[in-house]
Amino acid sequence: MASNVSELTTxxxxxxxxxxxxSSGQTIAIKSPYLRETIGFVQAVTQEEVDAAIRAAHxxxxxxxxxxxxxxxxxxxxxxxxxxKNEKEIAGTVMHEVGKGxxxxxxxxVRTADLIRYTVQEALHMHGESLRGDGFPGGSQKKLGIVERxxxxxxxxxxPFNYPVNxxxxxxxxxxxxxxxxxxxxxxxxxxxxxxxxxxxxxAGLPKGVLSLTTGRGSVIGDYxxxxxxxxxxxxxxxxxxxRRLSKQSTMIPLxxxxxxxxxxxxxxxADLDVTVKSIINGAFSYSGQRCTAIKRVIVNEKIADRLVAxxxxxxxxxxxxxxxxxxxIVPLIDDPSADFVQRLIDDALARNATLIAGNRRRDNLIYPxxxxxxxxxxxxxxxxxxxxxxxxxxxxxxxxxxxxxxxSEFGLQASIFTQDIDRALAVARQVEAGTVQINGRTExxxxxxxxxxxxxxxxxxxxxxxSLLSMSRQKVTVLNLK
Numbered sequence: 218m219a220s221n222v223s224e225l226t227t228x229x230x231x232x233x234x235x236x237x238x239x240s241s242g243q244t245i246a247i248k249s250p251y252l253r254e255t256i257g258f259v260q261a262v263t264q265e266e267v268d269a270a271i272r273a274a275h276x277x278x279x280x281x282x283x284x285x286x287x288x289x290x291x292x293x294x295x296x297x298x299x300x301x302k303n304e305k306e307i308a309g310t311v312m313h314e315v316g317k318g319x320x321x322x323x324x325x326x327v328r329t330a331d332l333i334r335y336t337v338q339e340a341l342h343m344h345g346e347s348l349r350g351d352g353f354p355g356g357s358q359k360k361l362g363i364v365e366r367x368x369x370x371x372x373x374x375x376x377p378f379n380y381p382v383n384x385x386x387x388x389x390x391x392x393x394x395x396x397x398x399x400x401x402x403x404x405x406x407x408x409x410x411x412x413x414x415x416x417x418x419x420x421a422g423l424p425k426g427v428l429s430l431t432t433g434r435g436s437v438i439g440d441y442x443x444x445x446x447x448x449x450x451x452x453x454x455x456x457x458x459x460x461r462r463l464s465k466q467s468t469m470i471p472l473x474x475x476x477x478x479x480x481x482x483x484x485x486x487x488a489d490l491d492v493t494v495k496s497i498i499n500g501a502f503s504y505s506g507q508r509c510t511a512i513k514r515v516i517v518n519e520k521i522a523d524r525l526v527a528x529x530x531x532x533x534x535x536x537x538x539x540x541x542x543x544x545x546x547i548v549p550l551i552d553d554p555s556a557d558f559v560q561r562l563i564d565d566a567l568a569r570n571a572t573l574i575a576g577n578r579r580r581d582n583l584i585y586p587x588x589x590x591x592x593x594x595x596x597x598x599x600x601x602x603x604x605x606x607x608x609x610x611x612x613x614x615x616x617x618x619x620x621x622x623x624x625x626s627e628f629g630l631q632a633s634i635f636t637q638d639i640d641r642a643l644a645v646a647r648q649v650e651a652g653t654v655q656i657n658g659r660t661e662x663x664x665x666x667x668x669x670x671x672x673x674x675x676x677x678x679x680x681x682x683x684x685s686l687l688s689m690s691r692q693k694v695t696v697l698n699l700k
Contacts, residue, residue, distance in 0.1 A: 228412050230260040230432055233273035234425025239263060245434065247409055250316040250582060251540055251549045259408040262433040264441050267400075270429035271447035274371045274398030277426030282368050282396035289394055290337035292421055296390075297330040299417035300382075307382065307413045314409050315378050315551060317504055318544040329386045329414075332665045332682065339666070339682050340394040361697040366690040368396030369471065370449030373442055377454045378551055379507045381407030382414050384475075387665065388452040389418075389428070391685035397450070399428040402442060404455070406551055408432045443467055450689060454509075457602075457628075457674045464677065473678035473688050476671060477602045478509050478630030480660040481623045483645060484517040485616065488635035490528060492657055496633065498532045500659030501608045502586050505547050510631050510660045513602060514592075515610045516619045522612045526574060526590050529608075533575040533588045547606055549583040556582040559605030562598040563587055566609065569596050576607070600626060616641070620648045629672035631660035652676070 227244055229236040243261035248254065281289065300307065308322035317325070343366070350360030374388035385403060392399050403411030415430045431438060443451065443466045451467055453460060454475040464472060482497050500512035517525050539545040550556045556579065563577055566589050576587030584605055592599050592609035599609055599622075613619045623632060632651040636642050639656075646654040652670035655661070662669055669680040678688055 225255060225257050227258040228260070228409060228432075230262050230266070231412070231415050231419065231428070231430035232262070232266055232270050233429055234277075234419075234423075234427070239266060239433075245405060245408075245432065247314060247406065248552075249313050250406075250551050252313065253549075253581065256313050257409050259405070259412070259432040262431045262438055264438060267431055267438050267441060267445065268447075270400060270431060271371060271445060273426035274400060274429060275447060277424055278368065278371060278396070278398035281393075281398065281424055281427045286341050286394070289396070290341060292423055293333050293337050293390060293393060295421035296418045296423075297333040299420050300326055300330045300333075300414070303413070303417060307410065307417075310413050311381060311410045312541050315381060315407055316541050316548045317379075318541040318546075318548065320544045321504065322541075325380060325383050328665070329383045332383065332386055333390045335666060336390040336394055336682050336686070340391075340686055343683075343686060359699045361699060363695045363697065365693050365695070366395070366687075367693045368690055371398040371400060371447060372689055373400050373402065373445075373448045373451045375402045375451070375453040375455065376404060376407065376411065378404040378407040379504065379509075381410035384454050385411055385414060387680065387682075387685065388454075391682060392452070392689045393423075393427070395686055395690040397689055398426070400442065400448065401428060401430045402438075403430070403432065405432070405435075440466065452685075452689070460676070461674075471678075471688060473680060473685075474676045475509065475669070475680060476630075476674060476676045477628060478511075478660075478671065478675050479513045479600065479602050479626045479628040480510060480631045480633070480651075481626075482512045482515045482633040482635065482660075483616075483619045483623060483649070484515060484521065484525060485634070485636035485638070485641065485645075486518040486520040487637050487641075488521065489637055489657070490521075490525060493525065493635040494528045494532060496635070496657070496659040497529065497608075498536070500633065500661065502533070502536055502546055502606050505550055505584070506606045506608075507551065507604055508661075510662050511604075512608070512633060512660055514599065515608060516613055516622055517610060518616075518619070519612045519614055522590075522610070526588070526610055529588055529610075530574045533586045533608075536586050538583070538585055547583070547586050549581065550605055551582075553582045555604060556584055559584050559603045559607055562601060562603050563589070563607055566592060566596045566598045569593070571596060571598075571609070574610075594622070594625075602628065616645055620645060624648075624650045627674040630675035631655060633658065633660050
């Protein structure tokens, strides 16, 4: 990567179907988390340009919605083809911009193409229904209800940095297949990856104006987009604090929120330790724990705790640490403030007498994988989402105590249960307050057609391809009054 700023690319915004520089004359520098240098610039879009993009989306959406599902699907299938054709370039951008390993970046691009193609097929197979009036007591044979789905209008898709291609497409693809226009606001750190993805969609022949990509300062266009009268639905993935603010700002429009988590791994004394250790290590430390669904605490029965901690220690100490170009598991966090935040959680736990088993080393924004034992409920790391490579171990005496601690969290995204007793697993799963419970496996999103949701402070609404298509459309009933 060139370090000469004059040689770096200044990327244009995609406004109304055209690649344009912002009239603001301002750009935002994008800094690589592991190269620790600027790798490019994106446009700082103005509120006036947001207005124009939303107007263009409403105008283009009507013609887009009038196309058949097959016609819309053909555009999206070409989009998937373009992503695969440019897999290496897009994956390289993801790696440089957000510090994800090359192998995982490539997987993200391929997974995204698969998601888009499946979205097309799912939409093609979502048929309407008819209802007979006399199917209800006292109903009339002379009434026949035809139930169809219609687009909402213009969807605002706000994506996070950690999966800048996949989690953007998981919003954009169902929105487009449902017949909507889209305003896409990528996370600032992730904007270049988003631009590369939309370049592929533009090449695929998306009609001009249907989608706009707005990069810019949150202080200028963030709240403005959310509160804009021209937005008919918001799909957001990001932090819980931002999600809470969005829920207050957006009024009378559908809202789907995918927020934070503090996903627990509940380990019973009869757990298969081979399965448990592998799942916890992968779940907690892949991409340095920068995943909403990362395992963020282990709640283990004290009868097996010593054995589990000893095995986790060995695995943690053998995790690869370094550059994403070498496909290291532990890579620098997205920025220095994020590393500072994780370090404060570690320091607080150690000050309150947690036992340091491994880690607690730091180099700039690279936090070495850290394992803490004997974590208690008075420590911040027991409750706060770190979004980094620190794993607290909490010891309990029973399943009941494990469930109680799991449910005391404000979050409820996912949870894992490790036991060889299926009846026990199902009994515990029923008690855990989470959108998804994994039995003998790590917490993770997907497969992408599974329902994906969080409860409590972890989200609102349901995602997954089928449910996203539902949330981005509405039912319309036409009643035939027969003679």
